[in-house]
Amino acid sequence: MEYYEELGLRKEPFSTSPDPDFFFYTREHKECIQRLEINIRMRRGLSVILGDVGTGKTTLSRMIIKLFDTFSSQYDFHLILDPAFESEFEFVKNLASVFNIKDTARSTFEYKMLVENFLFKKAVEENKVVVLVVDEGQKLTPLHIEALRTLLNYETNEFKLLQLVILAQMEFMNKIKRQPNFLDRISLGYVINPINEEDTVGMIQYRLKKAGYRGKEPLFTKEAVSKIHQYTQGYPRKIIQFCHNVLVEILRNGDKQVKEETVVSVIRRESPWHV
Ligand SMILES: Nc1ncnc2c1ncn2[C@@H]1O[C@H](COP(=O)(O)OP(=O)(O)OP(=O)(O)O)[C@@H](O)[C@H]1O
Ligand SMILES: [Mg+2]
Numbered sequence: 001m002e003y004y005e006e007l008g009l010r011k012e013p014f015s016t017s018p019d020p021d022f023f024f025y026t027r028e029h030k031e032c033i034q035r036l037e038i039n040i041r042m043r044r045g046l047s048v049i050l051g052d053v054g055t056g057k058t059t060l061s062r063m064i065i066k067l068f069d070t071f072s073s074q075y076d077f078h079l080i081l082d083p084a085f086e087s088e089f090e091f092v093k094n095l096a097s098v099f100n101i102k103d104t105a106r107s108t109f110e111y112k113m114l115v116e117n118f119l120f121k122k123a124v125e126e127n128k129v130v131v132l133v134v135d136e137g138q139k140l141t142p143l144h145i146e147a148l149r150t151l152l153n154y155e156t157n158e159f160k161l162l163q164l165v166i167l168a169q170m171e172f173m174n175k176i177k178r179q180p181n182f183l184d185r186i187s188l189g190y191v192i193n194p195i196n197e198e199d200t201v202g203m204i205q206y207r208l209k210k211a212g213y214r215g216k217e218p219l220f221t222k223e224a225v226s227k228i229h230q231y232t233q234g235y236p237r238k239i240i241q242f243c244h245n246v247l248v249e250i251l252r253n254g255d256k257q258v259k260e261e262t263v264v265s266v267i268r269r270e271s272p273w274h275v
Pocket of ligand 1: 026054
């Protein structure tokens with residue numbers, strides 16, 4: 001029997017994978033998705049989403065892909081999960097492969113041509129909106145950023161051929177400040193902040209419900225969640241990891257509910273690891 005079944009759950013409620021099924025629309029995430037959706041639909045080119053470690057960027061990228069998937073086949077999404085490439089050549093070669101371009105080339109220039117032709121064919125001849133989502137954007141080097149900038153130059157009189165969404169940790173901002181040509185092209189810039197207490201309550205309840213919790217009593221008391229919010233400062237990954245730890249704690253103690261005391265005792269035990 002899995003640990004969560006003992007608590008009346010069907011699934012693991014606080015797994016840290018970026019599963020869209022467990023996504024809760026917090027104020028921060030909702031506004032970001034709405035703005036991103038508009039920017040992509042209007043084909044305005046470059047969107048940059050920044051956020052500290054564990055604020056929900058990867059999860060959000062999955063959500064946006066899923067969202068467009070459900071309402072139209074006009075959108076053609078491609079995803080780069082980890083843009084750490086050694087050279088510009090490796091980078092553009094990978095871009096071609098991400099776009100499913102079958103032809104191979106021998107130089108960076110040739111790969112750029114292949115990508116440009118692909119974008120023209122898709123966006124102009126087939127009337128598709130091609131969207132490239134780059135996660136872990138802080139790993140892009142100045143050369144990669146410059147290569148992406150040239151892709152954003154391809155446009156018709158009305159729209160850009162490529163919609164580029166970059167999700168990155170805050171340090172990316174320092175990088176692009178040194179590349180004003182790129183900075184200038186950002187049509188949507190959004191920073192995901194940690195979530196407030198109300199959304200922390202909402203997110204925990206939502207995930208428990210999704211995992212099948214149907215108990216009469218709430219599994220976490222209001223005071224317990226308030227303490228969790230205070231301790232994690234509203235960072236989604238920290239909240240999720242901490243909630244998992246407190247569930248393990250009540251199982252060990254044979255309790256049925258996470259109370260403020262449970263949270264306090266887990267914090268006390270964990271704090272040496274979080275200096
Ligand atoms: N709105 C949300 N609803 C439910 N869970 C969320 C939400 N946002 C984030 N999470 C959870 O928080 C955890 C961290 O999210 P994610 O991996 O997307 O963060 P990240 O910003 O990409 O982090 P990193 O900077 O380390 O790449 C995941 O377990 C994810 O499921
Ligand atoms: Mg991530």
